[in-house]
Amino acid sequence: MSTANMIYGVPLQLFQIVVGLVCLAAFVGVNAVLLVWMERKVAGHFQRRPGPFEVGPYGLLQTVADAVKLIAKQIFVPEGADKMLYWTAPFLAFLPVFVTLLPIPWGDILVVQKLDLGILLILAFSGIGVLSLCLAGWASNNKWSILGAARAVSQSVAYEIPLLISVLTVVFMTGTLNLSTVVEAQGSWPWEWLGASQPLAFIIYFTCAVAETNRAPFDLPEAESELTAGFHTEYSGMGFGLFFLAEYANMIVVCGVAAALFLGGWRGPVADGWWWFLLKVYALIFVMMWFRWTYPRVRFDQLLNIAWKWLIPLAILNLLVTAALVKLFSINYYV
């Protein structure tokens, strides 16, 4: 191996990945703090009240105070719980997020790894989150937790399918699984984005993204009025904090993928750059919060019927039409 590919004896790629992961960890931490604050502020304003405003300017330090509270809380394991599974679940929920953040293109060169199979990587590791929900519910020795876990797993499995298919539509259009290449295949103006040429796929994707992150109106696994807190009923302190952190990190992932696939990624009018990507991601997150304070929770049979009877057939139909058009007119953004 030539010395040009080494830094202090460490391969360049490994160095790049480690530095990238550290940056991503910092970003996830800061972003979770920011998003919790944003959620409570947005909730307050939708209800015509200020939200947090006592701690720090505009209540910005409220989340820091909450973090201190979570860290200071006693950590315990309920009687009869499986200790090993009980503590594996929060880490299993949280750690895959960093892997899914690897191929997301924040800017032209601001990406940890331009993986040729980036989309596949994200979709594969998203499935591990479902496993953590199952473990958390099962290990808690609590009937509410097991019910919440059962709901969470069936919901995630149901909504994974139309999400995959709508993403596949984008892959058909661009001919690549590399997220950076998908972004480059789109233009700077909104009508050049894939969201404009594939509106149905975008709507299906975003609906499934909301369901995948267990956000209202798809938050039956955490239905407070019925199940106390769903799969994480028994968790306290940092155990709960990790699940909380994972939820907000997953929101970044799904909104980041949506921005990259359908909204032109870091491209935007006037000047391309990472600011456009962040703006789009936070706009999508705001829409998610808007959904939360607008729509009532749907019943669980309705929830599954939306996926199996509507979204999946529509996604498949959209895929077939896209395949036919691509074949007939040789439409291909990349090749």
Next chain:
Amino acid sequence: MNACKTVKAVSDTVKGLWSLVVGLKVTGKNYVSPQLTIHYPRKTVDNIETYHGHIELVGKPKEPAVPRCICCMLCVTSCPSGCITVVKQKEPKEPARASADAPKEMLGEVGEKKAPPMAKPAKTPSRWKLNYNLCSLCGTCVEVCPVKSIRFSNDVYIAGYSQDDFVYDLLARLREQAGEGEGDR
């Protein structure tokens, strides 16, 4: 028939999807509307006109320090908790007149004109107390008063350390208000 069902199903679906948009519009409108929360105590509440505090007396139009009360005792009797204490002013004695009238009547002179009748003194309370410890703010006294002498106050800043702090002398309070120039609202 099947065509009608299909059309209705499609119509229902479209209507349902449109309601999602309408919902977002409603909440979006609320999002940009001004907030209704007041940062008390950093800011003061400025709309307490509709607040019903404990009762207070209403002064006469021309004499703000004197209550309209005629001591009919209706509020005292109608109060379900027995919060109100009203004592009427005593009428002055006129023994001289009585002794003067007696001899004439005893004489029994026919045709002698009788003395003019005594003028009635005004009925005013000498004591008017409210025991707020027992009051349930039912408003019966306000309703039942024939001369509208009782009304709800806007007094929200009440605090004390003892039961005695909440036994109000409403006559003294009325005099204070008359001194402040509040009078009739």
